[in-house]
Amino acid sequence: MPLPAPKTGCLWMKIPNKDWWEVVMLHFPDAEATYDVLPTPSNLNQWIGEDLSWHLCQTPATLRHILVGCKTSLSQGRYTWRHNQVLRQLAIILEGRRITNNALPPLRPGFSEAIPFVRAGQLPTKPTTKMETNLLESARDWKMQVDLDQRLSFPPEIISTNLRPDLILWSTSQKSLFIVELTVPWEAAIGEANERKRLKYSDLLAEVVQQGWRSQLFPVEVGFRGFVAMVTTRLLKGLGVTGQALRQAVRSLSEAAERSSNWLWLKRKDPKWAVK
Numbered sequence: 672m673p674l675p676a677p678k679t680g681c682l683w684m685k686i687p688n689k690d691w692w693e694v695v696m697l698h699f700p701d702a703e704a705t706y707d708v709l710p711t712p713s714n715l716n717q718w719i720g721e722d723l724s725w726h727l728c729q730t731p732a733t734l735r736h737i738l739v740g741c742k743t744s745l746s747q748g749r750y751t752w753r754h755n756q757v758l759r760q761l762a763i764i765l766e767g768r769r770i771t772n773n774a775l776p777p778l779r780p781g782f783s784e785a786i787p788f789v790r791a792g793q794l795p796t797k798p799t800t801k802m803e804t805n806l807l808e809s810a811r812d813w814k815m816q817v818d819l820d821q822r823l824s825f826p827p828e829i830i831s832t833n834l835r836p837d838l839i840l841w842s843t844s845q846k847s848l849f850i851v852e853l854t855v856p857w858e859a860a861i862g863e864a865n866e867r868k869r870l871k872y873s874d875l876l877a878e879v880v881q882q883g884w885r886s887q888l889f890p891v892e893v894g895f896r897g898f899v900a901m902v903t904t905r906l907l908k909g910l911g912v913t914g915q916a917l918r919q920a921v922r923s924l925s926e927a928a929e930r931s932s933n934w935l936w937l938k939r940k941d942p943k944w945a946v947k
Contacts (some may be wrong), residue, residue: 727942737856737930737939738895747944753931754855755819757893758837761853763819764920768910769815769840772807805911806849806887810842818822830879836872848879848886851906855928858894865890865902895932897925 727743730736737744744750807813816823817838825832829841829848834921838851850872868890879886891903899921912920938944 677760698904724773726893729915736855738935739855739860744935746942748936749944750855751946752893753928753935754853756931757815757855757924757927758853759819760923761851761891762815762819762838764907764912764923765840765851765910766815769813770912772805773811773813775811777811778809806909807840807911810845810847812840812844813840815840829884830875830882832875832878834872844911846884848884849889850876850886851889851891854892855895855931856892858896858898861892861894861898861900864892867902893924893928895928897929897932899924 728741730741732741739750814826815838816826818835823835823837823839825834825839826841828843835852836850840849840851841847852868852872854861854868856864858929869888872888876886876888889902889906891906892900893903894900903924904917904921907917
């Protein structure tokens with residue numbers, strides 16, 4: 672890439688083309704990742720004729736391959752590390768909701784919402800605002816497990832299985848179970864990831880129902896560039912995260928994915944992976 676003529680008083684030095692792209696992109700990784708113009712081997716091959724191969728697995732390396740599709744990176748735990756950074760943020764959000772809900776006054780037996788009185792000859796008025804349904808409001812004994820620092824295992828009173836979802840919420844009093852399974856995919860593959868997780872847990876959900884429990888699966892996605900899928904937002908709303916808290920929750924999930932992907936990008940040339 673030709674450089675502009677130097678101005679008086681400026682110190683210039685010659686930078687090889689390949690290193691020049693590293694300098695240009697260093698401070699704008701998120702924006703450049705969005706438009707896929709980071710200096711990947713695939714792009715460098717088009718720009719300046721660099722080798723297409725990827726040093727970790729000798730595969731033609733696009734941005735998608737480096738950040739979500741490299742089998743060597745997967746086996747080294749790079750993608751798992753990013754997934755767990757996002758999962759930790761999601762767990763913090765849901766744990767806050769669980770604690771808040773369990774601290775509410777005990778539910779009265781047989782309590783039901785009051786029915787508004789309508790005078791003879793009058794039509795009932797429609798509510799001006801839509802009531803939000805909180806999936807946790809039916810109980811005060813919710814418990815939660817996350818597959819992070821300790822291996823998740825299903826409570827024996829629910830079922831015995833070798834499957835390890837990312838997060839479970841359950842109420843013994845209501846015999847109700849929520850399974851949350853997170854994926855941090857390439858954004859174009861969000862729908863595919865969601866369907867894959869639904870198929871994976873379909874048999875387990877049926878077995879839980881046979882044990883007399885109500886169960887619900889929530890496959891959720893946060894794209895590797897920080898796009899929070901609508902299904903993720905619906906889960907947060909369904910568990911009572913609304914308003915400013917919802918905006919902050921979405922932002923924290925997005926930033927966790929962005930920061931982690933940025934770190935994977937910066938460490939892409941390291942042959943060995945270490946979290947530190």
